[in-house]
Amino acid sequence: MNERLREAPCGFISIDRNGYITEVNNTFLEWMGFKQENLIGKHFESLLSTGNKLIFHSYFYPNINLHGYVEELFINLRNQNGEAIPYLMNARHVKQDSIEMIDCIFVQMKKRIDYELELRKTKKQMEEAYIEKNIAFAKLEQIYLEIEKKQIELMEINSGLVEISNTDKLTGIPNRRFFQQKLEEQIGCYHKEQKVFSLLIIDIDHFKKVNDTYGHHIGDMALIKLANILKSQVRPTDIPARFGGEEFTIILPNTDVEEAITISQNMNQKVAQAEWNEIGSLTISLGAATFTKKDTEESIIENADQALYSSKKMGRNRATHYRDLS
Known part of the structure; x- marks a missing residue:
């Protein structure tokens, strides 16, 4: 692994055809609190909860085997402390020197999710403010300005991420x-x-x-x-x-x-x-x-x-x- 990939601003893991981790960059290790020896040689599913293993078997493996790639898979990985960390995952099957592997890129989703939760909380506050008769108009205006500001910030974050959809891209039915x-x-x-x-x-x-x-x-x-x-x-x-x-x-x-x-x-x-x-x-x-x-x-x-x-x-x-x- 070259130095630029090792310190890239996204997580990187390479796994073999059986799902065992062969390479991992420093960015992913730092995000998850692991060391190289904690992950190299381990099966990728050791990072998954039971629910995410079900998604992995029903979506990730069929698509990798059928198309050779997976795009925009929303998945939670467990860090060193067992906490669920949300990621957007892209993967591609590659072959180098007759060795087959699957390269995976991970983009953190926590900041986007935190902004969405904060936005919902602020909107709820505004709704409650309308119900309360004694609330001052100045406070309503301030909350509205905060919502606008957070919406702009959320749009800026979304510009670097593909919006997660409930619709299957190929067939047009729910996913x-x-x-x-x-x-x-x-x-x-x-x-x-x-x-x-x-x-x-x-x-x-x-x-x-x-x-x-x-x-x-x-x-x-x-x-x-x-x-x-x-x-x-x-x-x-x-x-x-x-x-x-x-x-x-x-x-x-x-x-x-x-x-x-x-x-x-x-x-x-x-x-x-x-x-x-x-x-x-x-x-x-x-x-x-x-x-x-x-x-x-x-x-x-x-x-x-x-x-x-x-x-x-x-x-x-x-x-x-x-x-x-x-």
Whole structure:
């Protein structure tokens, strides 16, 4: 590693194909409170919490393997004290002297997040000021000027960062981050109002063969068309999202086991019957699970994933509910 990269104003880590850290620059070590010997030879996932490991497996690895790069991944890394530090991560697969590695760049997000929180706090203060009848106009004006100042400062910070979006860039449907937010909301609604809901996990059958045979451009077109089919088939209250790679999810509010089975079977048929001019044909496998009082965010995803695995094992192009596995 040359001296300029070692002291660059961004974090740098290089990992091998198995995820073990081979290089790290001084900037990242200083930010995180580590020394070289703490990280070299360690697996990158040792820096991740359980939730971030799920994101890493469902988004980072599929994209690195499929496209050779990952852009604008918002992720929290644990520092020497175990604290979660937010970063914006870019990564690219490289090959040098027949050795394959993945180079990763990290930009700190804490300052931006702190500004957003401070801005929200200031706006709330202004709202409270309007409610209070005895508040002086001068104070309102001062708070408004502070908001304007903070908005300008926030825009200056944002000029050096890409705004994190809830929309998947390729398909135009919600992304994994948005899906997780909505899943948490559904679980909260279930515990408060006992409103049942179900979850579908969808995987394209033999998608690697599509990319290998027709190229990644045609593969991307297939992902876009599948996303459009899912959007056209779901109900207004349903929440489709790209889970990562060739996997998609659909949250089905107010949907019990039988309804989830019917919806997933119909979805399976619609995709198989669609016209796939560029590749001839395409099918999907689905796994469904319905939330119960014993479930958590992790368990319903795991249950739907097990049902998906069963659909794959039974020959693909089919839908399976977790209930039918027992």
